[in-house]
Amino acid sequence: MLRTTGVPTEQELDAVFPSKERLEKGPVVVVECFETIPCNPCYTACHSGGIRAFKNIIDLPTVDYEECNGCTLCISSCPGLAIMVIDYRYHKDYVKMTIPFEFSPLPKPEDWVMGLNRNGKEVKRVQVLSVKNTKHLDKTPMISIAVPKGQFKEIRNIRVGDL
Amino acid sequence: MIRRDILVIGGGPSGLCAAIAAAKSGATVLLVERSKYLGGQLVKQTHMFFGSEKQYASKRGIDIGKTLAEEVTSHENIKILTDTTALGIYEDGVVTLEQRKNQEEIYIKVRPKSIIVGTGALEKSLPFPNNDLPGIYGAGAVQTLMNEYLVKPGNRVLMVGAGNIGLIISYQLLQAGVEVAGIIDASSNIGGYLVHASKIRRSGVPILTGYTIVKAEGENHLEKATIAKVDQNWKPIPGTEKEMDVDVICISVGLTPSSAFFWQGGCDMEYVRELGGYVPKRNKYLQTTVENIYVAGDSAGIEEASSAMVEGSIAGLAASHDLGLVYEAYDQEMEELLQELQALRGGEKGGHVRKGYEKAGL
Ligand SMILES: Cc1cc2nc3c(=O)[nH]c(=O)nc-3n(C[C@H](O)[C@H](O)[C@H](O)COP(=O)(O)OP(=O)(O)OC[C@H]3O[C@@H](n4cnc5c(N)ncnc54)[C@H](O)[C@@H]3O)c2cc1C
Ligand code: SF4
Ligand code: SF4
Numbered sequence A: 001m002l003r004t005t006g007v008p009t010e011q012e013l014d015a016v017f018p019s020k021e022r023l024e025k026g027p028v029v030v031v032e033c034f035e036t037i038p039c040n041p042c043y044t045a046c047h048s049g050g051i052r053a054f055k056n057i058i059d060l061p062t063v064d065y066e067e068c069n070g071c072t073l074c075i076s077s078c079p080g081l082a083i084m085v086i087d088y089r090y091h092k093d094y095v096k097m098t099i100p101f102e103f104s105p106l107p108k109p110e111d112w113v114m115g116l117n118r119n120g121k122e123v124k125r126v127q128v129l130s131v132k133n134t135k136h137l138d139k140t141p142m143i144s145i146a147v148p149k150g151q152f153k154e155i156r157n158i159r160v161g162d163l
Numbered sequence B: 001m002i003r004r005d006i007l008v009i010g011g012g013p014s015g016l017c018a019a020i021a022a023a024k025s026g027a028t029v030l031l032v033e034r035s036k037y038l039g040g041q042l043v044k045q046t047h048m049f050f051g052s053e054k055q056y057a058s059k060r061g062i063d064i065g066k067t068l069a070e071e072v073t074s075h076e077n078i079k080i081l082t083d084t085t086a087l088g089i090y091e092d093g094v095v096t097l098e099q100r101k102n103q104e105e106i107y108i109k110v111r112p113k114s115i116i117v118g119t120g121a122l123e124k125s126l127p128f129p130n131n132d133l134p135g136i137y138g139a140g141a142v143q144t145l146m147n148e149y150l151v152k153p154g155n156r157v158l159m160v161g162a163g164n165i166g167l168i169i170s171y172q173l174l175q176a177g178v179e180v181a182g183i184i185d186a187s188s189n190i191g192g193y194l195v196h197a198s199k200i201r202r203s204g205v206p207i208l209t210g211y212t213i214v215k216a217e218g219e220n221h222l223e224k225a226t227i228a229k230v231d232q233n234w235k236p237i238p239g240t241e242k243e244m245d246v247d248v249i250c251i252s253v254g255l256t257p258s259s260a261f262f263w264q265g266g267c268d269m270e271y272v273r274e275l276g277g278y279v280p281k282r283n284k285y286l287q288t289t290v291e292n293i294y295v296a297g298d299s300a301g302i303e304e305a306s307s308a309m310v311e312g313s314i315a316g317l318a319a320s321h322d323l324g325l326v327y328e329a330y331d332q333e334m335e336e337l338l339q340e341l342q343a344l345r346g347g348e349k350g351g352h353v354r355k356g357y358e359k360a361g362l
Helices: A010-016 A020-025 A041-045 B013-024 B040-044 B061-073 B139-148 B164-175 B194-201 B260-265 B305-322 B330-344 B347-360
Strands: A028-031 A083-087 A094-100 A112-116 A122-132 A142-148 A157-159 B002-009 B029-032 B078-081 B084-089 B095-101 B104-117 B121-123 B136-138 B156-160 B179-185 B207-209 B211-217 B224-229 B242-245 B248-251 B255-257 B269-272 B277-280 B293-295
Touching (some): A112 A142, A122 A157, B002 B013, B002 B305, B013 B061, B013 B104, B013 B305, B029 B084, B040 B061, B040 B139, B104 B260, B104 B305, B139 B164, B139 B248, B156 B211, B164 B179, B164 B194, B164 B248, B179 B211, B179 B242, B194 B207, B260 B293, B277 B293, B293 B305, B305 B330
Parallel strands (some): B002 B104, B029 B078, B104 B293, B156 B179, B156 B248
Antiparallel strands (some): A028 A083, A083 A094, A094 A142, A112 A157, A122 A142, B095 B104, B121 B255, B224 B242
8 A cells, every 4th residue: 555655554653653552651762764765863863762772774763662751853854754743641631742744834833734644634633731842853844733633643743724 | 168078067065975996996076066056955855864974864855065065176086066066968079058147148168078967857747727827836836935035935835746755845844834734646556765754643634645737727816726526537526626725836757867968878777667767777776778878866867965975976987987087985985885785775665765766777
């Protein structure tokens, strides 16, 4: 599926999502990188040992869930925009999801935007919590959105404007 | 007549790295670039690059180009001529150049001891009815319009080709506010990196594998494209046609190495499909079968900017070493570069290139 459509399957996603127990412990990274390509900035960006050391530049990234503290440092380093951070403890009904977003205009905090799934289909309106666009992020801004706990595995992108 | 140790033809990532490596190991270098700017393809790449930190991974192509250009410009051993096209290599070792200056053309002769060719690649095109209608572009033209001249090529695009270039340009079109109606590819799998494919999919652009373009239609300008499913032999299957209202078709079906200088120079050539076409035979130090001609980057076989940079460095070090110039760190740096190149060609997508090298015994 992924290879013909660009959309990962349930099973492929399950393999890279942290366990329920880990999610409940606090913010954590989700890396949707399924193919061995010559690339490793996720590892070099992480200062906490959250991404395990690469032996070879083509290795798939693997997450050390003990060490990842969900700091979001790796998100904007990934040229594939394959990384997000989920804070499951953010609210009893919502997770805080931090995703990279390279389109303009950027939303503003508290704006409502359309949450999209991995097919780009509309799922649900969601509210923006924060927008970071510092020089360090090098034109890959990070947007945090509040996503209902029932949908945090579905939503992976947003559309700004006409809802 | 300009006399220099090494002439580098092409100011893309391979040529820039070749010039830097040759100059730092003691050679005097002349670098010629056809366009106004140094950087080659990098000038048009607004997206972040893959690779490792050594090849500036996670930086944007355009910024990598600037960094390299600054290094080249600041090196006292390197003389740079932009707006200058290399025209031909002659039997007596003279290379002719044509420089545009204040609307005049100046002819220059160079007699280098060695030549490193880093002329990059040419785009392949695709035959189909009306493929000359205005609105049908090659991928390079679309990128140049958008990223160099800030002009939208149109409003609704059909992208033909789901390799990295097709995927990346689709993403850049979306960023520029242009609608991408779909990406088609005759192959049954997506050729480009899946992380690129996924990020375009989640913006709602369909990727149709196993489809080809059948024809284009329009009065004075492209108005409609017809696509169809293909069978195992990549022939359209009657009855599967779909029409799409688009005003742009972007053709991104691959590149072929720009090989004119190798033919002229008398290098032994070999056709390697996996590398994009005819490439010069060479040893691992990128020396062709003509002793003083070296090759690097896409003109050696279509790969990536990361490998083009490493190849450029290898060719630059090797060329000045072969001229007998002494550089203390040569052995160690060369060993590291050869290993890096090996590592970059690993992985699923690198398999293609590896196969090409094995087949051709390069
Ligand atoms: C859309 C797109 C996206 C890409 N994304 C990536 C990526 O994410 N990561 C990655 O690693 N790579 C990427 N690449 C590939 C990368 O850009 C190329 O592999 C790389 O630029 C090749 O470098 P090069 O020096 O061989 O050739 P080029 O960059 O093509 O440079 C060749 C230079 O030679 C000059 N030249 C040609 N003929 C002459 C002549 N006769 N006289 C003087 N000058 C001449 C040209 O003007 C040009 O400047 C991408 C390419 C494209 C098109
Ligand atoms: S979120 Fe922070 S700690 Fe976790 S992998 Fe990314 S950079 Fe490392
Ligand atoms: S930086 Fe992104 S694309 Fe590269 S290996 Fe890491 S997760 Fe994969």
